[in-house]
Amino acid sequence: MSTLEIKNLHVSVETNDGPKPILRGVDLTINSGEIHAIMGPNGSGKSTLAYSIAGHPKYTVVDGEVLLDGENVLEMSVDERARAGLFLAMQYPVEVPGVTVSNFLRTAKTAITGEAPALRQWVGDVKDAMGALRMDPEFAQRDVNHNFSGGEKKRHEILQMELLAPKFAVLDETDSGLDVDALRVVSEGVNRVHGNTGLGVMLITHYTRILQYIKPDHVHVFVEGRVAEQGGAELADQLEAEGYDKYLTATV
Ligand code: ADP
Ligand code: MG
Ligand code: MG
Numbered sequence: 001m002s003t004l005e006i007k008n009l010h011v012s013v014e015t016n017d018g019p020k021p022i023l024r025g026v027d028l029t030i031n032s033g034e035i036h037a038i039m040g041p042n043g044s045g046k047s048t049l050a051y052s053i054a055g056h057p058k059y060t061v062v063d064g065e066v067l068l069d070g071e072n073v074l075e076m077s078v079d080e081r082a083r084a085g086l087f088l089a090m091q092y093p094v095e096v097p098g099v100t101v102s103n104f105l106r107t108a109k110t111a112i113t114g115e116a117p118a119l120r121q122w123v124g125d126v127k128d129a130m131g132a133l134r135m136d137p138e139f140a141q142r143d144v145n146h147n148f149s150g151g152e153k154k155r156h157e158i159l160q161m162e163l164l165a166p167k168f169a170v171l172d173e174t175d176s177g178l179d180v181d182a183l184r185v186v187s188e189g190v191n192r193v194h195g196n197t198g199l200g201v202m203l204i205t206h207y208t209r210i211l212q213y214i215k216p217d218h219v220h221v222f223v224e225g226r227v228a229e230q231g232g233a234e235l236a237d238q239l240e241a242e243g244y245d246k247y248l249t250a251t252v
Contacts, residue, residue, distance in 0.1 A: 002069050002167045004200060009064035011052045012047075022048045024225035026064070030168060033198040035214060037236060039205055040222030041244045046204045047221070050172040054088040056079055061099060069166070083112050085167030089157040089174060095098065096144035101156065102126065103133045104144045107161055112164055130161040133189055150177035158189035161199075168200040169193075175210035187213030208240040223247040 003120075007027040010017035022045045030036050040046055052059045052173060053066055055078045066073040068084050076084060084236050096104060105126060110116045130137060139161045154174055161169050171190070175183055191214060203214060212231070219235040220227045221244070228247045229235065 001221055002032045002200065003067075004086075004168045004202075005067040006049075006053075007064070007065045007067070009049075009052065009066065010062040011048055012062055013048060013059050014058050016058065019062075022059075022137055023052065024226050026200075026226055028220060030159075030163045030200045030202060030204060032167065032200050033193065033194070034218065035201040035203060035216045036210060036218045036220060037205060037216035038220050038222050039208070039239055040234065041248070042206065043226040044222050046206075046222055047172055048225075050170050050202075050204060051077060053081075053086065053170055054078065076143070079111060082108075082164075082166075082249040083114075087161050087166035087169040088162060089161065093201070094148050095144060099144050100128065100141050101144055101159075105160060108164060110159065117135045125163060126159075128160055132162070132192065133159055134185055135159065151179065151182035154178055154182065154186050158186050158193075162189060162193050165193075165197055166199065168202070170202045173206065174203070175205055175207065183210060184213060190202045207237045211236045224249060 002076040006026050006028040009023050010021065011023035012021045026049060028036070032176060038046055038049070047231060048059060053073065061074055072082065072134070073081055073084065075084065084210055106117065109122070121235060126140060127137065130139065139152070148156065157171075157174065174186060174190075177237070178186060187210060190201065190210065194201060203210070203216065205211070216233055216236065219231050219233060221235065221239065
């Protein structure tokens, strides 16, 4: 059993006008095997939360802690975070020219486990995972994220997650830009890894659509840089019906 704890997290983003406070005291704990949906309006700081956990250099932690089984994640390099068992799928994944999906995955696996996976086993694992995600085997020979469609990017993310076997995954808008078929395949992938390995999931989403396929144990309404309300799956249905208006600070 593992625990990812976010305590009183305050984060500023570096802008041309200096640091701008975005996260204003986020408290959130995720245990192994739990799926937490983070839902909130655009600009509420959801991606900032994901980038902060990932260790993106543009985001400065001003106060608070992120702990993985009691270890301070914020002191770890990006590589160390991955080795500790964090998987972070970003809303805007980067291209890696000249590096094939196959090599990228094997290099990532080697970096995380400290030794290159046995080739025969690895090739089989990649093939199985790609089959489960209904990906063309040729996809393994393409350059990472180069000319990937929205759906291919998301499938590639989930493929990485499946093969890297993290303890916790932070999935930022994994549902954006997916048609229904791709959404279903991607959701099945998340559910499969969750079911097989007890993955803990932070599922960041603006819309409730993906929650028809991935059932959250907990829903957190994220507004103006903090958690405004928490509940079970029924809270997502309420948000679908009522929107976020009632959580927003009234401005004149
Ligand atoms: P969400 O993912 O909920 O839509 P974000 O975390 O992307 O929200 O953004 C939260 C706020 O921080 C927004 O007002 C956004 O404009 C601002 N912000 C985020 N990143 C940057 C950045 N790199 N430079 C300037 N402002 C930023
Ligand atoms: Mg739970
Ligand atoms: Mg975002």
